[in-house]
Amino acid sequence: MALLQLEQVVSNYGSINALRDISFEVNEGEIVTLIGANGAGKTTTMHTIAGLKELNGGKILLNGQDISRWETQARVKNGIVLSPEGRQVFPDFSVLDNLMMGGYLQTNETNQQTLETVYELFPRLKERAAQAAGTLSGGEQQMLAVGRALMGKPRLLMLDEPSMGLAPLIVKEIFALIQRIRDLGTTVLLVEQNARVALRISDRAYVLETGRIVLSGTAAELLVSEDVQKAYLGM
Amino acid sequence: MLLEQILNGLTIGSTYALVAIGFTMVFGVLELINFANGSIYMLGGYITLMLYLGMGGHFLLAFVLSILLTGVVGFAMDRIVLSHLRAKKAPKLTGLIATMGIATVIDNVILLFFGSQTKPYPNMIDFGRFYIGETAVNSSQLVILAVAILLMVLLSLLTYCTKLGKAMRCTAQNADAARLMGINVNLIIALTFFISSMLAAVAGTMVGMYYQSIDINAGFTVGMKTMASAVLGGVGVLPGAMVGGLLVGLFETLGASYISSGYRDAIAFAILILVILFKPAGLFGKKKINKV
Numbered sequence: 015m016a017l018l019q020l021e022q023v024v025s026n027y028g029s030i031n032a033l034r035d036i037s038f039e040v041n042e043g044e045i046v047t048l049i050g051a052n053g054a055g056k057t058t059t060m061h062t063i064a065g066l067k068e069l070n071g072g073k074i075l076l077n078g079q080d081i082s083r084w085e086t087q088a089r090v091k092n093g094i095v096l097s098p099e100g101r102q103v104f105p106d107f108s109v110l111d112n113l114m115m116g117g118y119l120q121t122n123e124t125n126q127q128t129l130e131t132v133y134e135l136f137p138r139l140k141e142r143a144a145q146a147a148g149t150l151s152g153g154e155q156q157m158l159a160v161g162r163a164l165m166g167k168p169r170l171l172m173l174d175e176p177s178m179g180l181a182p183l184i185v186k187e188i189f190a191l192i193q194r195i196r197d198l199g200t201t202v203l204l205v206e207q208n209a210r211v212a213l214r215i216s217d218r219a220y221v222l223e224t225g226r227i228v229l230s231g232t233a234a235e236l237l238v239s240e241d242v243q244k245a246y247l248g249m
Numbered sequence: 250m251l252l253e254q255i256l257n258g259l260t261i262g263s264t265y266a267l268v269a270i271g272f273t274m275v276f277g278v279l280e281l282i283n284f285a286n287g288s289i290y291m292l293g294g295y296i297t298l299m300l301y302l303g304m305g306g307h308f309l310l311a312f313v314l315s316i317l318l319t320g321v322v323g324f325a326m327d328r329i330v331l332s333h334l335r336a337k338k339a340p341k342l343t344g345l346i347a348t349m350g351i352a353t354v355i356d357n358v359i360l361l362f363f364g365s366q367t368k369p370y371p372n373m374i375d376f377g378r379f380y381i382g383e384t385a386v387n388s389s390q391l392v393i394l395a396v397a398i399l400l401m402v403l404l405s406l407l408t409y410c411t412k413l414g415k416a417m418r419c420t421a422q423n424a425d426a427a428r429l430m431g432i433n434v435n436l437i438i439a440l441t442f443f444i445s446s447m448l449a450a451v452a453g454t455m456v457g458m459y460y461q462s463i464d465i466n467a468g469f470t471v472g473m474k475t476m477a478s479a480v481l482g483g484v485g486v487l488p489g490a491m492v493g494g495l496l497v498g499l500f501e502t503l504g505a506s507y508i509s510s511g512y513r514d515a516i517a518f519a520i521l522i523l524v525i526l527f528k529p530a531g532l533f534g535k536k537k538i539n540k541v
């Protein structure tokens with residue numbers, strides 16, 4: 015059984031149909047990428063899975079259980095954690111406080127343990143533990159957003175454009191970390207503009223176009239697909 | 250004489266501060282101007298009086314029950330009305346108008362039950378007056394100041410040192426991100442209303458005792474003055490509301506005794522306008538407020 019399954023999910027903003035019948039799945043241990051142009055509905059998909067955006071049709075299943083009507087906090091408690099587009103760190107809080115908020119539903123002991131893992135993945139965050147998050151550089155904020163999501167002990171970690179606005183070297187670093195996070199046992203659902211790099215570290219991918227999935231396959235297949243190369247890899 | 254006036258001003262100012270803190274906390278988590286806050290303050294005062302008379306003089310019990318009951322009214326106001334507006338993604342202005350509606354309902358319920366006459370209020374904290382040097386000090390003033398300071402310390406601890414306080418501050422900074430941490434944002438907001446209404450009840454009761462009377466117009470004036478206090482200190486900032494409340498109390502008392510008592514209420518707003526002109530974010534405000 016898939017860890018996460020979307021069945022004919024529909025999601026609207028008023029009269030705008032952002033998602034029109036989306037079905038896909040993410041299996042335990044995979045890295046799955048959603049690619050698509052601006053406005054295709056990638057963020058809406060993530061928000062609908064996280065429960066920030068209500069569902070207007072279809073179903074979302076976690077391990078076969080229908081979670082479509084659950085509140086966000088219940089989903090977080092069950093391991094669905096989103097690192098949102100644009101980082102959204104708490105600017106007035108220190109780095110450490112931001113991380114601790116990520117572990118809001120966890121016990122203190124668990125947080126101490128996870129914190130060590132996060133500091134090991136992102137030594138920069140440890141150096142800057144006391145600094146206000148709002149004063150971090152863009153790359154550091156992104157690391158913080160990912161680290162904060164990890165503090166929630168995700169079974170499914172959703173990352174919405176983790177490389178946005180970052181220098182190529184840092185992008186490489188972030189993607190290497192995503193692979194390490196998966197190797198540590200977390201399933202990853204990734205949204206990326208940077209399709210080529212994302213596909214290289216993914217197992218499978220789906221292509222979204224104006225609220226529909228138009229293509230899917232293994233990452234290796236999509237990397238060589240002509241349609242994908244033309245539309246998303248700039249070849 | 251001057252010292253006495255300063256003490257008078259700080260006493261009344263500390264009660265403004267309590268109400269202003271509640272106002273600012275709600276604004277912090279919701280960016281909502283709660284026009285019902287003044288009515289809730291008055292309601293708290295009336296409920297204490299009603300329970301005190303009804304229970305044959307158990308003042309402390311009446312006071313505690315009244316604080317809780319008023320808190321529940323605030324909580325219910327959010328759960329029954331405002332949370333639904335949020336769920337429907339109604340514009341902020343709709344929420345603001347809704348709080349005006351709630352204020353009208355509360356004012357009229359009070360009018361219905363208690364009538365429009367000024368009611369005598371028992372002063373349970375009057376243990377006489379004494380002198381420090383030349384300065385006459387009233388025990389009621391000391392009790393009010395002590396209670397207000399204690400509550401401010403407790404609230405600061407709650408906000409800055411507890412998990413609930415951190416969840417409130419997260420919600421204030423970014424509600425969606427707070428949700429993604431697993432914070433039950435709707436509950437946090439309702440609890441904020443609960444706390445702010447309890448504070449208002451404490452202030453409403455203490456002021457009733459201090460003046461030994463309560464009347465139906467108290468809510469509106471105090472609502473406006475505490476809003477002025479919060480803006481003066483910087484809306485959404487806890488220390489801002491505290492200092493703002495104290496300053497408004499101080500200035501209006503000094504103004505009333507040294508300029509003219511007729512200007513008491515006008516002075517608070519004159520100060521407000523001056524501060525907004527020269528420091529739009531308020532004394533403690535960090536950034537410009539461009540919301541609402």
Ligand SMILES: Nc1ncnc2c1ncn2[C@@H]1O[C@H](COP(=O)(O)OP(=O)(O)OP(=O)(O)O)[C@@H](O)[C@H]1O
Pocket residue numbers: 027030031032050051052053054055056057058059099
């Ligand atoms: N809050 C909103 N209200 C109305 N329409 C919205 C809202 N959020 C998104 N949309 C619309 O829904 C569609 C999908 O948006 P979404 O943010 O999911 O796209 P995306 O694939 O994440 O794009 P990007 O790559 O630019 O982040 C767009 O047409 C967008 O204009």
Ligand SMILES: [Mg+2]
Pocket residue numbers: 056057058099
């Ligand atoms: Mg997006």
